[in-house]
Amino acid sequence: MTGTVTQVHHRISLDLDTPQPFTDMVGRTRKVHAVRIEYGLSAIADRVDVVVEYADSAALVPPVADIPNWMQALIDEHRPNGPVCTLR
Template identity: 80%
Template sequence: MTGTVTQVQHRVSIDLDEAQDFTDLVGRTRKVQAVRIEYGISPIADRVDVVVEYADSAALVPPVADKPNWMLALIAEHKPAGPAYVLH
């Protein structure tokens, strides 16, 4: 059977050893307990979606939001080497 791969995803959930500060787009700074990172590779975009988990809630980090260095380091550390397939 043949087919065309349209998207490859890689999802990582990380419980942080030490809570980290994150300031959202409206200026609230809260302690992040865990992070979910989803890497999506498609023909139209190489994207990363990030969800921060607090003690009592979770929130999607908008793509336009500034990400602190600790978050950028996690994104880089867990990024997959590349898709298992060549996308057309």
């Protein structure tokens, strides 16, 4: 059997030892208790989706949002070392 790989995903969930502040697109600053990061590679784009988890809810971080340094450091630290395979 043969097939074509169209997407590769790497997903992590991190519970933060110390909640970190995050200001959303409407200007609310809240403490983030956990972060879910999904690295996706497809034939269309190399992308990162981030969800922040607060004490009582969760929200997707829009791709146009300003990413604070602490969040960018987590994204960079856990980024996989390249795709598992070459997509065509």
